[in-house]
Amino acid sequence: MPHVLLAVGAVSLLLAVNARRPRHGAVLLVPSFFAGWLTIELAPHLLVLEVAGLAWTAAAGGLDGRAGWLGLALGLAGTAGTVATIAASRKxxxxxxxxxxxxxxxxxxxxxxxxxxxxxxxxxxxxxxxxxxxxxxxxxxxxxxxxxxxxxxxxxxxxxxxxxxxxxxxxxxxxxxxxxxxxxxxxxxxxxxxxxxxxxxxxxxxxxxxxxxxxxxxxxxxxxxxxxxxxxxxxxxxxxxxxxxxxxxxxxxxxxxxxxxxxxxxxxxxxxxxxxxxxxxxxxxxxxxxxxxxxxxxxxxxxxxxxxxxxxxxxxxxxxxxxxxxxxxxxxxxxxxxxxxxxxxxxxxxxxxxxxxxxxxxxxxxxxxxxxxxxxxxxxxxxxxxxxxxxxxxxxxxxxxxxxxxxxxxxxxxxxx
Known part of the structure; x- marks a missing residue:
């Protein structure tokens, strides 16, 4: 379970980073766009999923190893990025x-x-x-x-x-x-x-x-x-x-x-x-x-x-x-x-x-x-x-x-x- 929490946290952070700095290369252009598009415009929904995912995996034993704690840290950084995305839309x-x-x-x-x-x-x-x-x-x-x-x-x-x-x-x-x-x-x-x-x-x-x-x-x-x-x-x-x-x-x-x-x-x-x-x-x-x-x-x-x-x-x-x-x-x-x-x-x-x-x-x-x-x-x-x-x-x-x-x-x- 610690590695599951690590994966959840890493995905959360990657989505937040991509929303702010989308990729423009030939290979990553399309997937980066779709990921950023969904992340930005459905940010409140994503935030609920991120918090729920982090909480569930942590409660299910995700913090029993070092990988889980790293995943939690990455996930918290990702949710902070999602909150920043929501704040930007409010402008x-x-x-x-x-x-x-x-x-x-x-x-x-x-x-x-x-x-x-x-x-x-x-x-x-x-x-x-x-x-x-x-x-x-x-x-x-x-x-x-x-x-x-x-x-x-x-x-x-x-x-x-x-x-x-x-x-x-x-x-x-x-x-x-x-x-x-x-x-x-x-x-x-x-x-x-x-x-x-x-x-x-x-x-x-x-x-x-x-x-x-x-x-x-x-x-x-x-x-x-x-x-x-x-x-x-x-x-x-x-x-x-x-x-x-x-x-x-x-x-x-x-x-x-x-x-x-x-x-x-x-x-x-x-x-x-x-x-x-x-x-x-x-x-x-x-x-x-x-x-x-x-x-x-x-x-x-x-x-x-x-x-x-x-x-x-x-x-x-x-x-x-x-x-x-x-x-x-x-x-x-x-x-x-x-x-x-x-x-x-x-x-x-x-x-x-x-x-x-x-x-x-x-x-x-x-x-x-x-x-x-x-x-x-x-x-x-x-x-x-x-x-x-x-x-x-x-x-x-x-x-x-x-x-x-x-x-x-x-x-x-x-x-x-």
Whole structure:
């Protein structure tokens, strides 16, 4: 039993160290990410397991040998690291306020994210009370191609409501509308929004720019069918994470670019705001990684299906940073400081470039201690970020209704529900 306690303590410490200093090497990158992701966003649950594991093995004779005492010491150090991880997530509220998001509001006007979801994360998969979900709505059908979406909206009918487009991540090769954005879409629907969780063709079957073209087809569909689901066809914001963050930024910055909407060039594909999570924004300039993102095997072989060296201009066309402009819509960029898949420098560079060019507000929130894909779980950090995003977007919609130019919302005095 002493060696069991040693193993439990060693694993606890390794998880804590990896959460703070994730590995970036080719061999350890993926396992380090998954271990850090689960450790950070489920830290309270992990802490309970660690304490229970140490206590049980110690009581069962784990301290009968020197190895057990060493394991206990390692385990206590690991649990201290887990507590530090929890403390870092508690800084999320301060980070959001510093970025300009208004969160000191009357809870009756802005109900908080349900705390039950923090205790039992699987609850986020279930539509919240007052929310109806229309699943597998076909928005593009051409031959054998059938692209679908899920609609999250209030059960009660009312006036036309603001719309939100959610684009899932998955490195452009995996992912589905059933897996991502659920905490945000449920919360937005409770607040009176209509959310559209949209699928698009994935690589290697799809080749760039087919992913973006599919999403532009949704915008076309939205203009024609939004009112059927209680949404305002003239007001839509876009959000997404990782590859979805990359595509959401492109959707926001390439409005009405004919190349990306073949056959429906006359359709207005603009959006009124963008919230991007841990996205890739520049495929051609190195900085976040030793090589440009465009040079990675994933992009060259499976997504772009072109050589970076020979077709650099195509990779530039797929970079949101290429399209920053004065009339860009408002942006809220969110990234984790401990992101091991897309280092935080990627977001910092994009925000700086966008702020230099855009006349609209550009908010940036850097989640201290946050890993990639932190918002998949309804953790404390996710709850605060979801509330902040809702408040920010509600402020943008209020300005739209009042006919004001977009600015950083300094208050939200009414809900849209």
């Amino acid at each position: 999320t509220l301060v980070t959001l306020r510093d970025s300009g998001v208004p969160l000191d509001l009357d809870p009756q006007k802005a109900p908080p994210y349900p705390r039950s979801h923090l205790v039992l994360p699987p609850l986020c998969l279930i539509p919240r009370r007052g929310v109806r979900v229309d699943r597998n709505v076909v928005f593009r059908q051409e031959g054998r191609l059938r692209l679908k979406l899920d609609v999250y909206r209030p059960k009660e009918d009312g006036r036309l409501r603001p719309g939100l487009m959610e684009i899932h991540g998955g490195a452009w090769v995996i992912g589905d509308k059933r897996e991502q954005g659920l905490p945000l879409l449920n919360h937005m629907a409770v607040q009176g929004w209509v959310g559209f969780n949209v699928n698009y063709r994935l690589s290697p079957r799809a080749t760039w720019p087919e992913h973006l073209i599919d999403l532009k087809h949704f915008l076309r569909w939205y203009r024609e069918h939004a009112e059927e689901y209680g949404a305002d066809p003239d007001f839509l914001c876009v959000t997404g994470g990782s590859a979805g963050g990359h595509l959401a930024a492109l959707v926001a910055l390439t409005a009405n670019v004919p190349k990306f909407q073949p056959g429906f060039e006359d359709v207005d594909t603009s959006v009124q705001g963008a919230v991007t999570f841990y996205g890739v924004y520049d495929l051609i300039e190195p900085g976040a990684l030793p090589i440009p993102f465009g040079e990675t095997k994933l992009l060259q072989k499976y997504v772009m299906k072109r050589s970076f060296a020979e077709h650099r201009e195509v990779f530039a066309e797929a970079s949101p940073a290429t399209y920053v402009r004065a009339d860009a819509p408002p942006f809220f960029v969110i990234h984790g400081s401990h992101d091991s898949l897309i280092p935080v420098l990627e977001a910092r560079r994009f925000v700086e470039k966008l702020r230099d060019a855009s006349d609209s507000p550009v908010l940036y929130a850097e989640m201290q201690g946050g890993q990639h894909a932190f918002d998949v779980f309804p953790s404390y950090r996710t709850a605060r970020v979801v509330e902040g995003v809702e408040r920010y977007l509600t402020g943008l919609h209020r300005q739209y209704v009042q006919g004001k130019a977009p600015s950083v919302p300094d208050e939200v005095d009414e809900s849209v529900g």
